[in-house]
Amino acid sequence: MTAMLKAVSGTNDIFAQAREYPFREPVFRYITQTAEEVLRGAGAQMIHTPIFEYLEVLQKGVGLTSDIVVKKEMYVLEDRGGRVLGLRPEPTASMVRAYNQHGMKVWPQPVRLFTWGPIFRGERQQKGRYKQFHQVDYEALGLSDPLLDAEAIALMLRIYKTLGLKDLEVRLGSVGDPEDRDRFNQYLRGLFRPYAEVLSEESRVRLETNPMRILDSKSETDQQIVAGLPVRPMLEFLGDESRAFHQKVCHYLTQLGVPYAIDASIVRGLDYYVRTAWEVHHAKIGAKSALGGGGRYDGLSEMLGGPRVPGVGFGIGIERVAIALEEEGVEIPADPSPILYLAPLDEAAKIEALALAEQLRPKIYVELGYTPKSPRKALEDALKKGARYVGFLGEGERVKGIVTLKHLESGEQKELEPLQLHSLFEGP
RNA sequence: GUGAGCGUAGCUCAGCAGGUUAGAGCACUGGUCUGUGGAUCCAGGGGUCGUGGGUUCAAAUCCCAUCGCUCACCCCA
Numbered sequence: 001m002t003a004m005l006k007a008v009s010g011t012n013d014i015f016a017q018a019r020e021y022p023f024r025e026p027v028f029r030y031i032t033q034t035a036e037e038v039l040r041g042a043g044a045q046m047i048h049t050p051i052f053e054y055l056e057v058l059q060k061g062v063g064l065t066s067d068i069v070v071k072k073e074m075y076v077l078e079d080r081g082g083r084v085l086g087l088r089p090e091p092t093a094s095m096v097r098a099y100n101q102h103g104m105k106v107w108p109q110p111v112r113l114f115t116w117g118p119i120f121r122g123e124r125q126q127k128g129r130y131k132q133f134h135q136v137d138y139e140a141l142g143l144s145d146p147l148l149d150a151e152a153i154a155l156m157l158r159i160y161k162t163l164g165l166k167d168l169e170v171r172l173g174s175v176g177d178p179e180d181r182d183r184f185n186q187y188l189r190g191l192f193r194p195y196a197e198v199l200s201e202e203s204r205v206r207l208e209t210n211p212m213r214i215l216d217s218k219s220e221t222d223q224q225i226v227a228g229l230p231v232r233p234m235l236e237f238l239g240d241e242s243r244a245f246h247q248k249v250c251h252y253l254t255q256l257g258v259p260y261a262i263d264a265s266i267v268r269g270l271d272y273y274v275r276t277a278w279e280v281h282h283a284k285i286g287a288k289s290a291l292g293g294g295g296r297y298d299g300l301s302e303m304l305g306g307p308r309v310p311g312v313g314f315g316i317g318i319e320r321v322a323i324a325l326e327e328e329g330v331e332i333p334a335d336p337s338p339i340l341y342l343a344p345l346d347e348a349a350k351i352e353a354l355a356l357a358e359q360l361r362p363k364i365y366v367e368l369g370y371t372p373k374s375p376r377k378a379l380e381d382a383l384k385k386g387a388r389y390v391g392f393l394g395e396g397e398r399v400k401g402i403v404t405l406k407h408l409e410s411g412e413q414k415e416l417e418p419l420q421l422h423s424l425f426e427g428p
Numbered sequence: 429g430u431g432a433g434c435g436u437a438g439c440u441c442a443g444c445a446g447g448u449u450a451g452a453g454c455a456c457u458g459g460u461c462u463g464u465g466g467a468u469c470c471a472g473g474g475g476u477c478g479u480g481g482g483u484u485c486a487a488a489u490c491c492c493a494u495c496g497c498u499c500a501c502c503c504c505a
Contacts, residue, residue, distance in 0.1 A: 009497070019439075090505090119505075124429085126499060133505060279504085290504060317505030345463070375464040383466050394463070406464075413464085 061093025345394030
């Protein structure tokens with residue numbers, strides 16, 4: 001006997017009756033639709049890219065020293081013919097790849113795109129962290145102007161607010177330009193070199209390759225060393241240009257009335273980020289408080305073999321947002337209930353009911369009682385479905401060529417011919 | 429990768445000082461009610477008690493292993 005197969009842990013079925021609020025399909029739809037309205041209304045265009053790409057696209061996109069590559073969090077698969085593919089661990093690389101592939105550089109710039117869909121990371125699951133999760137993603141490509149950074153942050157925040165979230169905090173930082181990071185890394189090497197002997201093996205390697213990652217090492221001794229040192233933040237190592245850029249973003253946000261807090265500790269897990277980086281946090285969802293994050297990635301396109309295409313964008317974690325919505329007790333608009341419930345009372349009426357339902361369905365939402373049953377049961381079913389009317393189809397109706405239509409709220413009941421039924425639901 | 433908790437019906441759980449055939453509520457199907465309002469009452473379907481092994485006359489219950497799930501650390505979405 002084979003054990004019943006189950007979904008991979010860290011993945012979720014999203015449907016209306018799901019036990020946990022964050023996985024209820026209407027919640028999911030509420031979030032994606034709201035985001036879609038806000039972003040379309042801001043002039044962004046929807047795009048759907050594949051959820052898998054050649055591994056090079058994703059690896060270069062994400063950077064070789066990022067956790068996703070280093071900790072082997074990417075799902076890798078082999079295509080026929082041996083080309084290696086990966087499931088996207090973030091959508092930005094695909095968006096930039098699409099921009100390049102379709103020559104969007106000749107469109108009026110910036111090109112502003114958005115999408116939503118599944119993202120995959122091979123992490124162990126916990127609340128708010130899944131192997132397959134979903135993001136709304138927005139990217140503004142082809143123009144390097146702090147105005148776009150400020151707009152992206154404002155749009156992101158407006159999505160959260162339109163959804164009904166409060167207690168939001170924008171944490172804004174800058175990871176500088178590559179030269180700035182080189183300077184910062186030099187500084188860190190100098191700072192940590194005296195401790196090379198006591199650092200973890202991993203961090204000893206990082207000392208040469210990527211000293212910034214020592215700062216968030218998971219080794220306890222490393223953490224103690226870091227805590228004991230007067231580490232200056234990246235933000236203090238910005239060059240003139242990137243500092244001016246950062247100040248412009250801050251200035252624009254202030255003018256827009258978007259509140260934010262400078263967070264010098266923000267270091268993006270993804271390598272291609274430059275300059276602006278931010279996270280949006282929510283007070284009530286605890287440790288996993290990041291509802292989304294974004295940043296600028298002016299060098300990404302070139303890494304993908306394209307022209308230099310500056311870009312800024314953000315990702316919103318749909319499940320995280322759903323958790324926050326639940327915490328705040330936001331009511332999700334109910335799905336519409338049926339106008340008419342058609343109840344066959346005997347075998348012969350089944351197909352009559354279906355035929356009638358199909359005639360009426362272009363106009364109104366018709367539910368069908370699939371199994372013939374007593375009028376009493378049919379009525380109960382109709383009530384459970386929340387229908388406005390019940391139409392009975394049985395022996396008596398067949399003889400007279402009518403449908404018995406009952407209005408559930410008033411209890412009023414009449415016998416209608418098909419034509420009368422059609423005109424009743426004709427609507428204004 | 430590290431640590432903790434939990435696995436009994438579709439769901440929520442009881443049963444566990446070892447003892448016939450493993451239970452309740454909800455949900456589902458039907459009857460009560462022979463063509464009309466979510467009720468009531470009754471009945472039914474649905475479980476190799478996560479899996480494997482051990483102890484015992486006897487294991488859902490005790491022991492061991494294993495798998496699975498959940499949560500937390502880290503990172504982040």
